[in-house]
Amino acid sequence: MKHQRWLRLLGIALGAPAALAALAVATGLLLAEWRVHRRVDVPVHAVAYRDEATVLERGRYLYASRGCADCHGGNGGGRTFAQGGGLTLAGPDITPAGVAGAYQPVDWVRTIRHGVTPQGRALMMMPSEDYNGFTDDDLAAIVAYLRSLPPQSGRTAIVELPLPMKAMYGFGAIPDAASRIDHAKPPRQAVPEGVTLRHGEYVASMCVGCHGVGLVGGKIRGGAPDWPPAARLAAGEGSVMDHYPDADSLIAMFRSGKRPDGSVVQVMPFDSLAQMSETDVRALHLYLTAR
Ligand code: HEC
Ligand code: HEC
Numbered sequence: 228m229k230h231q232r233w234l235r236l237l238g239i240a241l242g243a244p245a246a247l248a249a250l251a252v253a254t255g256l257l258l259a260e261w262r263v264h265r266r267v268d269v270p271v272h273a274v275a276y277r278d279e280a281t282v283l284e285r286g287r288y289l290y291a292s293r294g295c296a297d298c299h300g301g302n303g304g305g306r307t308f309a310q311g312g313g314l315t316l317a318g319p320d321i322t323p324a325g326v327a328g329a330y331q332p333v334d335w336v337r338t339i340r341h342g343v344t345p346q347g348r349a350l351m352m353m354p355s356e357d358y359n360g361f362t363d364d365d366l367a368a369i370v371a372y373l374r375s376l377p378p379q380s381g382r383t384a385i386v387e388l389p390l391p392m393k394a395m396y397g398f399g400a401i402p403d404a405a406s407r408i409d410h411a412k413p414p415r416q417a418v419p420e421g422v423t424l425r426h427g428e429y430v431a432s433m434c435v436g437c438h439g440v441g442l443v444g445g446k447i448r449g450g451a452p453d454w455p456p457a458a459r460l461a462a463g464e465g466s467v468m469d470h471y472p473d474a475d476s477l478i479a480m481f482r483s484g485k486r487p488d489g490s491v492v493q494v495m496p497f498d499s500l501a502q503m504s505e506t507d508v509r510a511l512h513l514y515l516t517a518r
Contacts, residue, residue, distance in 0.1 A: 255394025262397055266347040269410040271340075273333040274367045276374070286372025289365055292502040293433050294357065295321075304379025313389030314451065316352050317382075324378030335370045340414075342404035349405035351386045351396075352449065356404045360432030362417045401449040404436070420506060427514025430507045434460065437494070442515070447494070454494050460515050474512040481508055 290296060290303075298318035300306035305325070307317040321327050327335070334345040342355030361369070388396065395401050418429045437447050437457045444459035444467075458467035471477045476487055484497040 252390060252394045255397035256390070258397030258399075259393045260397075262399075262403075263348070263351070265349070267343045267349050267405050268347060269337060269341045269343055269405070271333050271337045273331075274336055274363045274370070276332055277367050277371050278375070282368050282371050283375055285365070286368035286370070286375075288502075288504070289369050290372050292499050292504070292507070294354065294496045294499045295369070296502075297496040297498050298353075300379075302379055303373060303376045305382040305384075307385065309451065312451070313387070314392070315385050315387040317385035318353070319384040320379045320382045321373055322376040322379045323374060324381040326383065327373065332370075335373075336366060339366060339369065341408060341410055349403045351403055354404060354436040356407050357433040357436040359408050359412070360415050360429065362415050362429075364417055366414075396449075422506060422509040422513060424510075424514050424517055426507075427510035427512070427517075430503075430511045431460075431514055450494070457494075462516075468515050471512065471516070474509040477512045477515075478505060478508045 291301075296306075298306060298308045298316075299321050300318070303320065303322040303325075305318055305320040307315065309316040319326050327338070330338075330345065337343050337345065338350065338353075339355060339358050340361060341359070342350045342353055344350060358366075392401065396403075399406070415429065415432075418425045420426055431442065434442060437450075438444055438460050439457065442460040444457045444461075444465075446456045447454055459465045460468060462468070470487060471480070480486060480492065481497070481500040481503055484495070484501075485491055
């Protein structure tokens with residue numbers, strides 16, 4: 228009798244961690260369902276549609292150099308940008324044939340700047356915190372360009388996460404952009420393009436999603452488990468900018484995807500960064516080495 232009781236207690240003790248882990252995952256998945264379907268209300272001010280040639284050209288440049296093409300494809304028709312280990316991520320078609328075909332002016336702003344769909348759903352894996360800093364002019368330019376694209380297949384987004392990652396999302400350990408953005412912040416004032424600190428700071432606003440607020444680097448939340456941490460770009464101990472003494476070395480890294488010593492830099496969206504203009508990269512370098 229006594230033995231049996233001990234055995235039973237032992238069984239409970241051994242089974243408990245596994246049961247608790249299963250319970251945690253199940254709770255995380257429930258929370259993830261709630262989180263995906265929660266409604267996010269953000270104050271949005273519309274940006275008027277434009278169609279001048281210079282605006283379209285600016286939009287083409289921003290689309291190609293700020294990451295959009297990496298996840299939505301060069302023609303806007305959608306692209307699978309991450310796969311493996313139970314993870315599949317694909318940006319949807321954002322030409323007029325796709326999900327944005329029915330957008331009103333205000334919907335573009337809500338999606339790109341705030342990371343929230345017209346239905347009030349927080350977008351997954353879409354790095355709107357990098358685009359929250361777009362000036363109204365630049366936002367209008369991207370929208371003009373997207374509206375001018377030839378319609379593609381209309382494919383929808385794919386966001387399939389492995390169960391542990393989904394559970395982590397549920398617990399808030401992988402926050403979506405909508406929960407990180409300060410939605411009340413007014414849009415930035417336009418900065419004249421040039422090799423200046425202010426313009427460099429503006430360009431660097433697309434690096435915060437991965438390199439963190441203040442560009443201090445560290446583990447990328449929501450990144451794949453095998454991703455190396457993002458480098459520290461901010462001044463101070465361990466700043467990687469010590470390896471980039473002049474703007475030319477940073478330009479070379481953006482174009483080649485390789486460090487000055489020839490080794491490959493992981494994770495960075497080089498399809499896009501290679502398209503960045505010399506002015507933008509020189510301004511970035513000035514800003515990143517000035518602090
Ligand atoms: C890291 C990949 C990534 C980058 C970079 C990215 N997107 Fe997305 N985007 C996504 C994913 C994934 C979705 C679908 C997310 C979902 O449905 O939860 C999406 C959705 C969208 C949508 C449709 C939202 C809806 O109504 O369903 C638009 C519009 C969009 N992105 C525009 C852009 C623009 C413009 C840029 C560049 C300024 C950009 N994206 C950069 C991954 C990305
Ligand atoms: C999708 C995430 C992502 C984005 C966007 C991104 N980075 Fe990175 N970056 C990383 C990661 C991860 C590393 C570390 C790579 C490694 O260790 O191989 C890195 C490394 C670097 C390095 C150091 C390379 C070296 O010599 O080791 C520099 C410089 C850099 N990034 C600059 C930038 C700038 C500037 C931007 C914005 C224009 C940017 N990154 C945007 C993820 C990103």
